[in-house]
Amino acid sequence: MSTAITDIEARTQGEAGTRHGHVQLTVKELKGKVDPDWCPGCGDFGVLAALKQAIVDLGLQPHEVLTVSGIGCSSNLPGYINAYGMHTLHGRALAVATGAQLANHNLKVVVTGGDGDGYGIGGNHFLHNMRRNVDLTYLVMDNQIYGLTTGQISPTSVKGMKTKSTPFGSVENAINPIPLAIAGGATYVARGFTGQQKHLVGLIKGGIQHRGFALIDIFSPCVTYNHDNSHEFFKARVRRLEEMGHDPTDFHAAMDKAYLWGEAIPIGLFWKRTDLPALDELEPVLAEGGPLAYRPLGVSPEAAKSLIQDLM
Amino acid sequence: MGKIDLTVGIGGAAGQGIATPGDVLARIFVRRGLHLKAYNAYQSIIRGGHIFLMLRTGDQPVLSQGGKIDILIPLNQDTMDRHLKLMRSGSIVLYNSDKIGPGTAADGVQLCPFSVKELLPQMKGDLVQNTIAVAALLRLVGVEFKMLEDILTVQFKRKGESVIAENVGVARAGYDYAEAHFKPLPFSLPNTGKRLAFFEGNQALAMGGAAAGVRFYCAYPMSPASGVLHWMARHARQLGIMVRQVEDEIGVINMAIGAAHAGCRAMCATSGGGFALMSEALGSAAMMEIPVVCINVQRAGPATGVPTKTEQGDLWQVMGAGQGDYPRIIVAPTNIPDCFKTVPELFNLVDKFQCPGIILSDLLLSEGRSSVDPAELDFNVSIERGEVIGLRGDAPPVNGGYKRYLVTESGISPRAVPGTPGYVHVVATDEHDEEGVLISDEFTNPHKRRAIHEKRMRKMEGVLPLLEPPELFGPGEAQVTLVGWGSTEGAIREAIEKLAEEEGIVANHLQVKWLVPLQGEAILSILSRSKKIVIVENNYSGQFARYLRSETGIAANGHIRKYDGEPFLPHHIVDGVKKIVAGETEKYVPVHEIMV
Ligand SMILES: Cc1ncc(C[n+]2csc(CCOP(=O)(O)OP(=O)(O)O)c2C)c(N)n1
Ligand code: SF4
Numbered sequence: 001m002s003t004a005i006t007d008i009e010a011r012t013q014g015e016a017g018t019r020h021g022h023v024q025l026t027v028k029e030l031k032g033k034v035d036p037d038w039c040p041g042c043g044d045f046g047v048l049a050a051l052k053q054a055i056v057d058l059g060l061q062p063h064e065v066l067t068v069s070g071i072g073c074s075s076n077l078p079g080y081i082n083a084y085g086m087h088t089l090h091g092r093a094l095a096v097a098t099g100a101q102l103a104n105h106n107l108k109v110v111v112t113g114g115d116g117d118g119y120g121i122g123g124n125h126f127l128h129n130m131r132r133n134v135d136l137t138y139l140v141m142d143n144q145i146y147g148l149t150t151g152q153i154s155p156t157s158v159k160g161m162k163t164k165s166t167p168f169g170s171v172e173n174a175i176n177p178i179p180l181a182i183a184g185g186a187t188y189v190a191r192g193f194t195g196q197q198k199h200l201v202g203l204i205k206g207g208i209q210h211r212g213f214a215l216i217d218i219f220s221p222c223v224t225y226n227h228d229n230s231h232e233f234f235k236a237r238v239r240r241l242e243e244m245g246h247d248p249t250d251f252h253a254a255m256d257k258a259y260l261w262g263e264a265i266p267i268g269l270f271w272k273r274t275d276l277p278a279l280d281e282l283e284p285v286l287a288e289g290g291p292l293a294y295r296p297l298g299v300s301p302e303a304a305k306s307l308i309q310d311l312m
Numbered sequence: 313m314g315k316i317d318l319t320v321g322i323g324g325a326a327g328q329g330i331a332t333p334g335d336v337l338a339r340i341f342v343r344r345g346l347h348l349k350a351y352n353a354y355q356s357i358i359r360g361g362h363i364f365l366m367l368r369t370g371d372q373p374v375l376s377q378g379g380k381i382d383i384l385i386p387l388n389q390d391t392m393d394r395h396l397k398l399m400r401s402g403s404i405v406l407y408n409s410d411k412i413g414p415g416t417a418a419d420g421v422q423l424c425p426f427s428v429k430e431l432l433p434q435m436k437g438d439l440v441q442n443t444i445a446v447a448a449l450l451r452l453v454g455v456e457f458k459m460l461e462d463i464l465t466v467q468f469k470r471k472g473e474s475v476i477a478e479n480v481g482v483a484r485a486g487y488d489y490a491e492a493h494f495k496p497l498p499f500s501l502p503n504t505g506k507r508l509a510f511f512e513g514n515q516a517l518a519m520g521g522a523a524a525g526v527r528f529y530c531a532y533p534m535s536p537a538s539g540v541l542h543w544m545a546r547h548a549r550q551l552g553i554m555v556r557q558v559e560d561e562i563g564v565i566n567m568a569i570g571a572a573h574a575g576c577r578a579m580c581a582t583s584g585g586g587f588a589l590m591s592e593a594l595g596s597a598a599m600m601e602i603p604v605v606c607i608n609v610q611r612a613g614p615a616t617g618v619p620t621k622t623e624q625g626d627l628w629q630v631m632g633a634g635q636g637d638y639p640r641i642i643v644a645p646t647n648i649p650d651c652f653k654t655v656p657e658l659f660n661l662v663d664k665f666q667c668p669g670i671i672l673s674d675l676l677l678s679e680g681r682s683s684v685d686p687a688e689l690d691f692n693v694s695i696e697r698g699e700v701i702g703l704r705g706d707a708p709p710v711n712g713g714y715k716r717y718l719v720t721e722s723g724i725s726p727r728a729v730p731g732t733p734g735y736v737h738v739v740a741t742d743e744h745d746e747e748g749v750l751i752s753d754e755f756t757n758p759h760k761r762r763a764i765h766e767k768r769m770r771k772m773e774g775v776l777p778l779l780e781p782p783e784l785f786g787p788g789e790a791q792v793t794l795v796g797w798g799s800t801e802g803a804i805r806e807a808i809e810k811l812a813e814e815e816g817i818v819a820n821h822l823q824v825k826w827l828v829p830l831q832g833e834a835i836l837s838i839l840s841r842s843k844k845i846v847i848v849e850n851n852y853s854g855q856f857a858r859y860l861r862s863e864t865g866i867a868a869n870g871h872i873r874k875y876d877g878e879p880f881l882p883h884h885i886v887d888g889v890k891k892i893v894a895g896e897t898e899k900y901v902p903v904h905e906i907m908v
Binding site: 283304 | 508510527553578600689734738748749
């Protein structure tokens with residue numbers, strides 16, 4: 001575990017305040033039932049820390065947040081945070097999260113998982129929940145490798161990468177999730193790096209506050225299986241979009257920046273639009289009456305009568 | 313069947329408008345209080361091919377589509393050629409002689425040609441012949457013209473007065489022509505003064521879901537299950553149900569699971585191929601202990617199979633869906649009103665036992681239509697949500713720490729929905745301990761694994777006593793007991809009547825509805841008194857026969873199976889029983905003679 005991250009874990013929230021009469025949480029209170037079993041130094045610690053900090057900063061309470069993950073090292077995250085959680089099947093987190101968000105749109109839904117989980121096996125759900133603009137925040141711990149299965153290529157592994165499943169180097173092109181998400185209909189598209197904690201906290205807070213589908217692809221290095229895309233690799237290359245004068249409401253600029261790779265790799269907010277309603281805002285059934293899950297069940301006698309009348 | 317037993321067959325190509333005359337006739341029959349069953353044999357194409365709709369009506373409940381046709385309306389030459397040879401003495405064939413020529417009919421078949429050109433030289437279009445044929449048919453079975461006029465008026469209301477007048481005029485011409493030129497049937501269709509409802513099994517399943525309080529329904533289109541989606545979508549806003557079409561069936565079941573975990577009653581429907589994609593997630597619902605209901609409307613498999621044909625070939629699929637042992641409840645409703653009643657029953661069970669529930673229907677049941685006494689459609693069903701916390705957004709204070717998977721004697725642990733203050737927890741598809749903490753990789757613990765696995769599986773013991781016991785139908789003493797499951801109930805019942813009346817064979821009948829958990833002891837005690845057991849099922853390998861044997865040790869004496877895509881007709885079963893009773897064979901596979 002890097003020292004920077006430990007600092008954040010230990011730091012408690014400065015601007016203590018209240019929301020809805022709740023006393024504001026501290027990062028300590030967001031500690032899950034068990035400690036992470038990630039390898040020491042794994043980038044995922046940084047994502048966990050940043051997420052906790054964002055929740056604290058936003059003044060949310062544990063019961064107001066639902067984390068949903070698939071399967072992978074990164075997908076173990078819900079177990080390590082004191083919030084409602086669903087640790088679902090490999091690749092299925094977005095589908096489950098969509099159902100839960102629509103059933104109770106008061107929840108702040110945060111989906112967490114790996115690049116394999118989200119862009120590989122879960123790719124179809126990824127595409128379709130972006131175009132639906134489901135109101136959730138998707139944190140992809142992108143380590144360009146399959147960690148939990150001990151090191152095979154992932155959809156974001158660069159061409160030529162040698163792994164257990166590509167011992168002579170991969171011949172396939174990688175997915176670039178950023179332009180994919182911008183084109184796919186996500187309304188908040190960002191990239192973070194676990195080596196830049198404050199910046200990452202800001203991106204996550206922005207994603208949670210954003211009404212609609214927010215993708216934050218996070219360079220979260222796997223220290224055990226990916227020695228190409230290490231902490232040092234990214235540290236030397238990442239450049240903040242904010243410092244490059246990027247305007248995240250400019251679609252073409254966002255697309256251009258999204259394709260930058262090599263000696264300078266941009267991180268930050270690529271793209272954001274606020275003119276599109278989220279799916280739950282478009283759904284007539286949710287227009288009034290509060291969360292679907294809390295509503296009384298059954299069919300009124302008048303409705304039943306008209307249904308039967310239609311059949312005669 | 314009662315004194316009146318009339319079957320009408322209407323056939324033609326897709327796109328020729330068979331549905332409309334079928335609907336008009338069906339409405340008229342049920343408005344007279346007559347019972348009705350309709351079955352549409354169709355192909356997976358939108359235009360062309362051959363479609364054959366059979367409508368059977370009578371003064372007593374209609375058990376199946378029967379096996380004979382009294383009145384044939386061929387809308388094209390193809391239908392005439394295929395079906396005329398099946399028409400028997402006393403039957404009628406109504407057709408447009410401008411386009412269709414008769415073949416050679418059996419003695420006593422009344423050929424009733426009409427010429428649209430001569431009758432209505434000013435009228436154009438194919439649909440005119442349909443209206444004339446329906447009107448003529450109604451004349452021949454003694455239905456007063458007024459009733460047809462009323463139905464046409466309602467049907468064309470939106471198109472305006474002139475369209476109504478035109479259609480009523482066409483109908484009048486057909487009605488009068490039949491009166492002047494054709495010989496009516498020797499009976500008139502009575503009017504009982506009572507009206508019946510008429511709908512398909514998919515509608516019954518959807519309405520059952522609405523009654524049960526389904527608030528979230530999602531699906532990916534697949535025949536023959538799409539009818540549930542269509543009904544739900546049509547009524548979503550009226551009833552406050554969220555309906556979503558999802559990107560694939562994996563997404564469907566996972567989305568339903570998410571909604572169910574958040575507290576909604578969630579349901580989805582598909583056919584065998586889509587169900588296969590849902591397998592892993594069904595196990596995950598059991599592992600996370602989330603109640604969800606999935607309907608599998610079977611069609612003939614494997615793979616894409618025969619999309620528009622019926623089969624009971626997915627029993628083993630649903631029993632074995634997904635890796636590992638897990639609690640699941642599987643039920644096969646036996647008729648259309650039973651579809652409606654079963655959905656709320658199953659929801660109460662899955663809510664109580666926090667596990668997935670599967671309804672096994674098939675094309676015959678789901679797309680077949682039946683008259684139903686509206687009194688059987690009681691939407692005011694009991695809704696029991698089991699041990700669930702926080703459904704109104706509030707919750708009692710927690711006593712000590714909340715354990716989502718508390719090990720209890722019943723295996724049921726109180727379930728809190730996300731959003732509830734004080735009950736924060738994680739549900740996981742990895743094996744976990746009582747608190748939901750993973751035990752799969754951190755410190756794999758065989759004692760914990762055993763305790764939690766037993767807790768989950770133990771829930772099934774509680775299900776069995778809550779199920780309605782299976783019942784033997786018919787005489788206690790019989791030469792043969794017919795055993796079926798799901799949709800074959802009607803055809804078997806009618807076969808038993810025929811066996812008694814026509815063959816002097818006394819048979820009784822056991823139809824199994826609850827498949828998992830199987831009421832093995834109750835079934836055993838019923839069947840241990842049977843002289844000869846014959847299992848009737850719509851598949852090749854005898855999936856239920858093998859299951860029954862594995863669960864109860866009962867090895868049937870005979871089997872009647874069918875896997876040609878069409879449902880059993882009663883006489884198929886009669887023929888099989890005769891052969892098996894006579895010792896000629898142990899397994900009988902009937903030949904389906906109405907070639908559609
Ligand atoms: C249906 C299914 N297929 C395969 C697996 C095995 N599996 C578990 S995690 C994983 C990939 C992990 O990679 P990623 O999602 O990038 O997460 P990471 O471990 O790198 O954080 C795979 C293939 C599985 N659990 N389920
Ligand atoms: S294997 Fe890689 S991704 Fe998994 S915990 Fe270890 S460092 Fe992290």
